[in-house]
Amino acid sequence: SAVISQKPSRDICQRGTSLTIQCQVDSQVTMMFWYRQQPGQSLTLIATANQGSEATYESGFVIDKFPISRPNLTFSTLTVSNMSPEDSSIYLCSVGSDPPPNNEQFFGPGTRLTVL
Amino acid sequence: KQEVTQIPAALSVPEGENLVLNCSFTDSAIYNLQWFRQDPGKGLTSLLLIQSSQREQTSGRLNASLDKSSGRSTLYIAASQPGDSATYLCAVPSRNTPLVFGKGTRLSVIA
Numbered sequence: 287s288a289v290i291s292q293k294p295s296r297d298i299c300q301r302g303t304s305l306t307i308q309c310q311v312d313s314q315v316t317m318m319f320w321y322r323q324q325p326g327q328s329l330t331l332i333a334t335a336n337q338g339s340e341a342t343y344e345s346g347f348v349i350d351k352f353p354i355s356r357p358n359l360t361f362s363t364l365t366v367s368n369m370s371p372e373d374s375s376i377y378l379c380s381v382g383s384d385p386p387p388n389n390e391q392f393f394g395p396g397t398r399l400t401v402l
Numbered sequence: 403k404q405e406v407t408q409i410p411a412a413l414s415v416p417e418g419e420n421l422v423l424n425c426s427f428t429d430s431a432i433y434n435l436q437w438f439r440q441d442p443g444k445g446l447t448s449l450l451l452i453q454s455s456q457r458e459q460t461s462g463r464l465n466a467s468l469d470k471s472s473g474r475s476t477l478y479i480a481a482s483q484p485g486d487s488a489t490y491l492c493a494v495p496s497r498n499t500p501l502v503f504g505k506g507t508r509l510s511v512i513a
Contacts, residue, residue: 287448296443319500328491328503329446344499378445382500391436391493391501393446 288313288381290394298400299369306365307397309379314359320352323376323396332377335362369401404429404496408504415482416512423477423507425492430473436501437466437477438491446491450477482511 289312299305309318320332332352333341341354355363366373376396382389405428415421425435434453438446450459450466452475458467465478475492489508493501 292445317500328505329493329501331499331501334500376443376445380446380500389495389500390434390448390451392448393438395445396443398443 287390288315288383288392290379290381290392292377292379292394292397294397295395296398296400298402300402301370303369304365304367305369305399306363307377307379307399309362309364309394311360311381315381316359317382318356318362319380319382319391320354320362320364321378321380321393323378325374329378332364366399369399371401373399374401375399404432404494404502406492406494406502406504408490408492408507410507411505412508412510414510414512417482417484419482419511420478420480421482421509423479423490423492423509425475425477425504427473427475427494427502429496430470432470432494435466435468435475435492435494437464437475438493440489440491440506442489449490479509482509484511484513487511 291310293308318335321329323329332347333343335341335356337356353365378396380393407426409424436451437449452459452468463480468475489506491506493503
């Protein structure tokens with residue numbers, strides 16, 4: 287299994303600002319995934335981050351709002367830009383034990399974001 | 403498009419009771435199914451992964467079954483404890499996304 291850490295664990299931000307979330311994995315992985323979990327909802331995939339190429343975004347998510355970096359095989363960042371209260375969510379990164387789709391997914395502890 | 407449904411949405415049981423959580427999915431062409439546990443405001447902990455060729459997987463007091471043809475999985479928790487209180491999520495990979503999640507079952511075990 288993979289051990290994943292995220293920073294910060296939680297933050298309270300003002301409307302219109304941006305927050306960058308870091309995700310660190312204890313082993314090299316090809317793909318890293320970013321999810322959002324809005325209050326009372328299940329997880330929704332934001333994007334897939336591959337090292338050396340641009341992230342692939344799911345329908346409803348755009349790069350200008352959620353820019354992602356993937357500088358190496360163990361690290362990724364997700365930025366939530368120009369925040370509004372609707373961005374208040376838990377943001378989670380995850381990795382798979384092998385390339386998808388037939389693999390086990392592991393998740394970080396999440397970043398709990400509140401936007402005022 | 404794969405859709406995952408979990409029933410019940412919430413469940414409250416007395417300590418010591420055995421219980422079953424249900425998960426159904428619309429597209430039976432899955433590679434595997436994964437059960438997770440999520441504590442309030444926290445990340446996800448992987449509990450069990452069942453490959454499509456398997457009928458069940460066991461870990462301690464947890465047993466997960468998979469009936470791929472009918473699009474169903476169950477998570478059985480034996481001798482429940484207050485520490486089992488959490489939200490339980492099931493998820494399956496789809497063609498375009500690593501995992502599609504159900505909305506979860508919120509379990510409360512009362513001492």
